[in-house]
Every structure is written in structure tokens, then in C-alpha cells.
Amino acid sequence: xxxxxxxxxxxxxxxxxxxxxxxxxxxxxxxxxxxxxxxxxxxxxxxxxxxxxxxxxxxxxxxxxxxxxxxxxxxxxxxxxxxxxxxxxxxxxxxxxxxxxxxxxxxxxxxxxxxxxxxxxxxxxxxxxxxxxxxxxxxxxxxxxxxxxxxxxxxxxxxxxxxxxxxxxxxxxxxxxxxxxxxxxxxxxxxxxxxxxxxxxxxxxxxxxxxxxxxxxxxxxxxxxx
Amino acid sequence: xxxxxxxxxxxxxxxxxxxxxxxxxxxxxxxxxxxxxxxxxxxxxxxxxxxxxxxxxxxxxxxxxxxxxxxxxxxxxxxxxxxxxxxxxxxxxxxxxxxxxxxxxxxxxxxxxxxxxxxxxxxxxxxxxxxxxxxxxxxxxxxxxxxxxxxxxxxxxxxxxxxxxxxxxxxxxxxxxxxxxxxxxxxxxxxxxxxxxxxxxxxxxxxxxxxxxxxxxxxxxxxxxx
DNA sequence: TTTAAATGTTACAAAATTGTTACAATTTAA
DNA sequence: TTAAATTGTAACAATTTTGTAACATTTAAA
Numbered sequence: 001x002x003x004x005x006x007x008x009x010x011x012x013x014x015x016x017x018x019x020x021x022x023x024x025x026x027x028x029x030x031x032x033x034x035x036x037x038x039x040x041x042x043x044x045x046x047x048x049x050x051x052x053x054x055x056x057x058x059x060x061x062x063x064x065x066x067x068x069x070x071x072x073x074x075x076x077x078x079x080x081x082x083x084x085x086x087x088x089x090x091x092x093x094x095x096x097x098x099x100x101x102x103x104x105x106x107x108x109x110x111x112x113x114x115x116x117x118x119x120x121x122x123x124x125x126x127x128x129x130x131x132x133x134x135x136x137x138x139x140x141x142x143x144x145x146x147x148x149x150x151x152x153x154x155x156x157x158x159x160x161x162x163x164x165x166x167x168x169x170x171x172x173x174x175x176x177x178x179x180x181x182x183x184x185x186x187x188x189x190x191x192x193x194x195x196x197x198x199x200x201x202x203x204x205x206x207x208x209x210x211x212x213x214x215x216x217x218x219x220x221x222x223x224x225x226x
Numbered sequence: 227x228x229x230x231x232x233x234x235x236x237x238x239x240x241x242x243x244x245x246x247x248x249x250x251x252x253x254x255x256x257x258x259x260x261x262x263x264x265x266x267x268x269x270x271x272x273x274x275x276x277x278x279x280x281x282x283x284x285x286x287x288x289x290x291x292x293x294x295x296x297x298x299x300x301x302x303x304x305x306x307x308x309x310x311x312x313x314x315x316x317x318x319x320x321x322x323x324x325x326x327x328x329x330x331x332x333x334x335x336x337x338x339x340x341x342x343x344x345x346x347x348x349x350x351x352x353x354x355x356x357x358x359x360x361x362x363x364x365x366x367x368x369x370x371x372x373x374x375x376x377x378x379x380x381x382x383x384x385x386x387x388x389x390x391x392x393x394x395x396x397x398x399x400x401x402x403x404x405x406x407x408x409x410x411x412x413x414x415x416x417x418x419x420x421x422x423x424x425x426x427x428x429x430x431x432x433x434x435x436x437x438x439x440x441x442x443x444x445x446x447x448x449x450x451x452x
Numbered sequence: 453t454t455t456a457a458a459t460g461t462t463a464c465a466a467a468a469t470t471g472t473t474a475c476a477a478t479t480t481a482a
Numbered sequence: 483t484t485a486a487a488t489t490g491t492a493a494c495a496a497t498t499t500t501g502t503a504a505c506a507t508t509t510a511a512a
Contacts, residue, residue: 144399157446
């Protein structure tokens with residue numbers, strides 16, 4: 001993984017966490033804790049992506065966005081907006097102003113990383129190296145291959161997306177609704193039982209004999225990786 | 227492959243990566259991390275090609291370019307400029323100042339190698355051996371010949387470009403859109419199904435009997451070499 | 453234990469995707 | 483110019499994927 005990421009965010013704890021982890025992933029990271037300075041430094045730094053907090057002490061995230069979209073050089077800079085919970089309506093306003101994606105605080109680093117990759121993949125696929133690992137499971141997105149203990153597994157498209165999704169936050173339990181939202185294409189309607197069948201298919205593919213179960217059923221809650 | 231390549235670039239990590247890999251390819255490589263020294267050493271080294279970073283601590287890439295073009299001995303030295311993203315406009319400026327090609331950071335080594343070969347091929351075809359190999363497949367660009375296990379294969383023009391493209395990033399899955407963008411001439415419009423037919427033609431030519439399939443179909447994603 | 457709810461499993465038809473062939477239009481070579 | 487090669491697309495075949503229904507099994511509560 002390579003590429004440069006700039007962060008404008010006023011909570012130092014968030015900056016620290018995100019910066020540190022992104023650097024561990026191989027990104028070059030720089031940051032600012034306010035909007036006006038951020039804009040200036042941003043232009044010098046020439047990032048491949050911007051993480052932008054919604055609420056800032058001076059300029060609002062939206063202001064910064066508009067500012068960036070006017071600038072010829074930065075016009076196509078991908079932006080991920082960080083919003084606090086309860087700003088759902090504002091999401092729509094924000095989308096109009098040219099933000100590429102959103103993330104609601106609090107978030108896990110893996111979620112953020114996934115969004116960053118997704119956005120970068122669209123704008124500049126070369127940057128994303130893309131390799132997820134969990135336990136003895138390896139998923140290579142570029143090659144679209146999955147291995148369990150170095151034995152290749154063949155997955156159908158939905159099974160692949162499903163596993164990809166679980167790997168973003170392994171161990172976490174997802175409800176059927178959450179799975180639907182994230183794994184199925186938007187505005188498609190399938191019954192929630194459909195997920196059970198796909199889980200079954202994924203299990204069948206992933207659980208080679210002699211290997212322990214990777215997908216846990218949490219009764220009345222959903223599924224998770226373990 | 228033979229020939230000498232000089233690098234002027236201030237990020238040591240890039241120098242290291244590029245130098246090492248170019249040497250593995252058979253080039254003789256030397257480098258400098260700033261413009262003024264670079265210019266001096268360059269004249270002693272007498273390279274066949276220069277990799278030049280756009281942004282340098284002292285002289286800009288453009289300055290160096292102009293300097294070189296004034297020098298009788300270096301007048302025809304091929305130059306590949308390395309630019310960070312978001313300098314699109316500058317590309318044009320740069321082209322006027324006599325740069326032969328561009329590469330936007332970050333880039334994969336294979337992309338760089340392809341550009342280097344393309345430029346050298348124009349300026350001094352003898353230097354470029356130009357030879358891509360993957361599994362038991364050999365593609366010789368100079369002679370426009372392809373071999374599978376030392377048996378020559380005849381490919382049509384599109385089949386050749388298609389295979390060439392897959393060989394730049396073997397194993398990686400490309401969507402039909404990506405293939406269209408990279409293999410077909412710009413601003414041409416063909417249906418995505420057309421690719422399937424060309425893949426079929428390529429397969430027919432490349433898969434000699436008793437040989438395993440080289441092109442993998444990834445349902446709902448695209449194709450890749452394996 | 454009995455019962456109801458939740459989940460597992462299987463089968464199957466419809467839908468989507470890809471493979472294959474043929475053919476007309478265009479380009480290239482002879 | 484004529485013949486051969488190349489190209490894009492349509493049409494149909496083969497294959498894979500998908501969603502759901504139906505029935506089986508498990509779990510938790512009464």
C-alpha cells in the first residue's frame with residue numbers, strides 16, 4: 001500500500017490513532033487540527049485522499065469541501081467525511097458538496113481503512129495493495145482469491161462479498177439487516193432468510209474438513225467471524 | 227537488457243526500490259537525491275535514460291530538463307518525469323520542455339519498466355531486449371512474437387495487446403471496463419461483450435492442447451492470468 | 453416435556469453471466 | 483483491385499448464480 005493521506009480533525013486522540021495505524025499500513029500521513037491551516041498545508045502536501053472532520057473549530061467541513069472543489073488542482077481529491085452520530089440529515093447536504101464517502105464516529109480503524117481503500121480504488125487503483133488476513137484465512141482482492149491454510153477456496157460472487165464484509169470487522173456480530181445493507185447492491189430487496197442460505201453456502205466453501213467453524217451464529221442477533 | 231539509467235529523486239525509498247529492480251533487469255543504475263549534484267554526476271555517468279522527479283529540494287525537474295536540453299551532449303537524452311498526483315496541468319508544461327514520458331506516483335515497478343522500455347525503444351532499440359515472461363509463456367515485443375513452451379503462437383493485433391496488458395500485472399483480475407480503458411484506443415466505444423469474444427480468441431490461440439488454461443474467468447469481476 | 457421461534461439444509465426454477473459461433477463491415481496486404 | 487485478415491456485434495448455448503419455498507433440526511422458554 002502506498003499513497004498520501006491528509007487529515008483535518010480537531011480531536012488529537014483520533015488523529016493519533018488514525019495517523020499511526022495508517023502509517024503502519026504504508027501510507028504517508030500528515031494532519032492539521034483546524035480548517036484554515038489545513039487547507040494551506042493540504043495544498044503543499046498533495047495527498048491522494050483527505051479525511052475531513054465535519055465539525056471543526058473554525059471552518060466547517062462543508063466549507064472546506066466547497067473550497068477544495070473550486071481549486072483546479074484539488075478538484076478531484078477524494079474526500080471521506082467524518083461525522084458524529086445524529087447528523088444523518090446533514091449527510092445529504094454533504095453528499096451534494098462532493099464528498100466521496102462518510103464514516104460515523106465512533107468507528108473502528110478497520111472500517112475506516114476499508115472505506116479509504118474503496119475510495120482510492122475508484123480514484124487510483126494502483127495505490128491499493130489489498131490483502132486481508134484473519135486466522136488461517138487469506139483474502140486477496142486484486143487476484144480475487146481466498147485461501148484457508150494455503151488451500152485455495154472457490155467462492156461465488158456473493159460469498160466473496162460476504163466474506164470480504166465479515167473480514168472488515170472480524171469477531172463483530174452483524175445483524176441480517178446490516179449484512180443486507182452492506183453486502184447486497186443498494187435498493188435491492190431480498191428476504192432476510194436469503195442471508196441464511198448464503199451463510200450456509202459460505203460455510204460449506206470455507207470450512208474444509210478438519211478445520212474449525214469460522215462463522216458463528218448468534219441466535220436472534222446475526223452472524224460473525226470467530 | 228542493457229543500458230545505463232540515472233535517477234534524480236529525493237525520496238530514498240523510491241530510489242532504493244527502483245534502483246534495485248532495474249539492476250535486476252540488467253541495467254546499470256546510478257542516482258542522486260538532488261538536482262545540482264545530479265546534473266554534475268549525470269554528465270560523468272552518460273546514461274541512456276534519466277528518471278527525473280518533478281519536485282526536488284533545490285532545482286525543479288523542469289529546470290533540470292531545460293538545462294539538459296541546452297547541453298549538446300545531453301540534448302537527446304530520453305527523460306521520464308515522475309510526478310505526484312494532482313499535477314495534471316503541469317504535465318502539459320512539462321511536455322513542452324522536452325520530456326519523453328510521464329509517470330504518476332505511486333506507480334508499480336512493472337509500469338515504470340514498461341515506460342522505460344517504450345522510451346528506449348524509440349531512442350535506441352538495440353538496448354531493449356524486451357521480453358516478458360510468465361509461466362511457460364514468453365512475449366517478445368521487439369519481434370512481436372509469442373511462445374508457449376517454446377512453440378510459437380500467432381496472435382492478431384488485439385490479441386497481442388490484450389496479452390501484453392495482462393502480462394503487466396499477471397494474476398490480477400481486471401474488470402471489462404479496465405480492459406477496455408487499457409487495451410482499446412482512447413475514446414473508442416465498444417460493447418463490453420466484445421471483450422469476451424477477444425478473450426475467447428486469445429484463449430484459442432494461447433491454449434495449445436495439453437496445456438493448462440492461462441486465462442481465468444472470474445464471474446462478475448473480469449479476467450486474469452493464472 | 454412441550455411448544456414456538458430461530459436457524460440449518462436441500463432442491464429447484466428463474467435470472468444473470470459467460471462461452472461460442474457466424475456474419476457483415478472494415479482494414480490491410482498482396 | 484482483389485483476397486485475406488481483422489473487428490464488432492448479434493444470436494443462441496451452456497453454465498453459474500440467486501432467491502425462495504419447503505422441510506428438518508436446534509434452541510430457549512413456558
